[in-house]
Amino acid sequence: MGELSFYLTEGVRHITDPKGFDHMLFVITLCSFYQLNEIKKILILVTAFTIGHSVTLALSSLDIIRVNQTVVELLIPITIFVTSIFNITAKQQVNSKFGLNYLLALFFGLIHGMGFSNFFRSMMMGIQEGSIALPLFGFNMGIELGQLAIVAVFLVMLLVYTKVFKGAHRDWKIFFSGAGAALSISLILNQL
Amino acid sequence: MKRFLLFLIVVFSFAFAEAHPLKMTTGRIYYDNDQQKCFLVINFFTDDLTQHLTEIYHFPITENNITEESNRELFLDYFKKKFSIYDGSKEISYTPEYVKHADDNVLQVKFILNHLNIKSKEDIKVVNTLMFDAFDNQSNIIHFELKPQKEIVLFSTTKPFHVFHL
Helix, strand or coil: CCHHHHHHHHHHHHHHCHHHCHHHHHHHHHHCCCCHHHHHHHHHHHHHHHHHHHHHHHHHHCCCCCCCHHHHHHHHHHHHHHHHHHHHHCCCCCHHHHHHHHHHHHHHHHHHHHHHHHHHHHHHCCCCCCCCHHHHHHHHHHHHHHHHHHHHHHHHHHHHHHHHCCCCHHHHHHHHHHHHHHHHHHHHHHHC | CHHHHHHHHHHHHHCCCCCCCCEEEEEEEEEECCCCEEEEEEEEEHHHHHHHHHHHHCCCCCCCCCCCHHHHHHHHHHHHHHEEEEECCEECCEEEEEEEEEECCEEEEEEEECCCCCCCCCCEEEEECCCCCCCCCEEEEEEEEECCEEEEEEEECCECEEEECC
């Protein structure tokens, strides 16, 4: 397998592996706030998260910034917990809140990017001769594709829930935010 | 109130789920033109490795003492049971060059691959089951760079070996 395609596959695998569900959980919790007619907002939020994690993934992988792995692994579930609490306390259809959510997604993306970079840097340590730009690009692209797949599946589930089962969005939001909060607490306790 | 109860039920239902961080080693098999030797380099996550060695050898092996000679020998003993390389049907021996902390939570080990003939027309088979006995989701990456061959392979519990055709 070529280098680019190998790391692209690894990026997809990294974010979609159900056994290491923290990043996937954040994306799902982030999206669960919005209803089916707010797809544009979901896409903007996911883009903000993507920009955030791409920046720190690149900076940290290229050794421009150094991060403490233990702190980052604690911060990641905290971002999920905060997002869950935001989802159940914020009111729907409030534009100013969307602005705050956008900033949170961007900021939390920066933290998640550091998490991705720990994994990526350890893969590259003494292994890659020359520039890591190509594998880094492939890995990041893989994460984006994996993320898009997660959002697509989530939207299909939301569509079925809303149109077929006529479910209330508030219950949907409570279910995913509750799950996000619980799993993030479990992750936080494991890190302590 | 009903919504709050629903929230609590969901929280309680998911509270006992555990995330399993991805488990992986990465490595490289390459030929150094200057030294005219073949080398093998493998990176481990230090915490996973020390925890596993402690369980196997019933002796506390930690990040701080793994590079000490006696513990280093235990680690190398484990390594040789879990990693093999064959030139055709002949098993290639390897000699440790170093075991060192390469980065935060990354332990790196380097070996000289003795008598690996890079002009060999034989296939090279690598069996890599490092840490498979520790984690069911373990996988291992190897960058194989013996000119003109350059390949990256993922070893997993379902595919623990690979044959490189030179």
